[in-house]
Amino acid sequence: MYTSSALSAPPPPYVPTPTYRSSHHANSIKRKKGISALPLHLIHRILHLTLDQRATPSNFWSDSEEERVRRIWALFRGLRGVNRVFWLVATSILRAMYLESYLSHIKPDYSSDPFPYESSHLDDPSLGDATLDASFRSVYEGRGRETAVFDRYIAVKVGQELRTVESSLSEEGEAVDDIFKRLQPTARIEDLLLTIPSQYIIPSFSSPNPPPRGLPLPQSHLSITLTPTWAQLYLHSHPLSSSRRGSRELVVEVRRIGTLEGTVKRIEDGLDDIQRRLVSWGGRVQ
Template identity: 30%
Template sequence: PPPFSIIRHKPTINDLPQHVLLQVIYTIVDPNLSEEEYRWGLYWLAVSLRLVSSNWYTACMHVLRSAYLPAYVSHIRPPYSANPYPLSSPASVYAAAYSTTPSTSAPSTPALAEDAQRETAVLDMFIAFQVRQNVLRDESELHLEAGHEGVKDLFELLQPRARTEDLVRKYALRAGVISVGTTYNSGEKIPFRELSVNFSQRKVGLVRTVAGRRRQVLVEVGRERMETLESVAKRIV
């Protein structure tokens, strides 16, 4: 047979291990910098560097989530709770959607819903809002800080709804009534990717969406104003 040429992959900076990428980021975006320089560094991570590749996305999101988690948690008010940290490593899943590498295909919506805690997406939305607010404040003294009003809908609707969905998954997996990581209905178990929560101050409902169209309300319960999300999720399951 004729000789075949061997295609060798040339290593690039994108191929460095995660701990090395993190070291590079912390060298550039050093927490010991002045507050203004540090905020601009975080903004650069959010709008530029994390879009380079999936590996850079994972490393940048680790830094951004660590930096903005205290501010995120400060917006949580009783009786709500928060736990936006991933179950395993969802950053790699989200990264595929932003990667420009031809060999990387974007994940499907079910994969995103199953492989990451749903509250993680709310934290990421908060980060996207906050990094912009910070640099606007640095650019002009006339900028009016949005404060809590700027993220009111985020913490009064999206955050408790996503947190409730994560709690439903936790308790439903424990009860053995749902499946995670499958694309089909395994017996009597319902794929978690088909479930979502309708959330309001007075009632909470568990909804199943089949084939992306037909919506079926599986259960709906009343909710006291100061009832915890954990209590509501247990009653739904």
């Protein structure tokens, strides 16, 4: 049974292009029923059976491992693209399959939470009905930064597994190492910024204009850059979830401490110093 806590955050963005239809045409579409109208637990069962070689046997492959990998690839590249509902359900299946593998790569003394928010668009009753405005809401909304990194890891692993069964000469490359050396700790810190008191950081900034220079800072416009020694907090003119590209400016630079939570505490101390005018905007905190 699907619940928000089981599915956690929504997967990568998918916003169908709205089309203009007459009311008569829209009503006729609403009356049409398809597989997307089934209860979500049944859709999950159907998609999950596509990965079960005993439940859905095939004569195309003789190697069971190759068949397993190619079925996962078909779920990843083919079935997710059927419609909005398939995308969400298939992504939840893939996340459950690769979660343990993802967590096994977390560096010592680092923390991880691929699903920092208890949100799911699968609870939306308008899901899959393209005639309702609510269904045009991007499923990117509410997704944590580390959730996006986890989804990238899944994409990399699915591709690597497919290349491995296709050729024994395939090499894995450095994509996974790059994820856990750079992307995962950065995304984790960006999610942890929401644990800083609201006088310093708030979730978002509800205005079409760039956020003003000053506290509190909207987390939706913040990013982190890490070096071996320093952590830099940047304020962007547009939300990071937006496809728009704008300017960014350094807010504060702090010396890193062993754990990610320790670095976040240093960022909080740096913002407190800015508020008390002990450090200038864009300054460095030793």
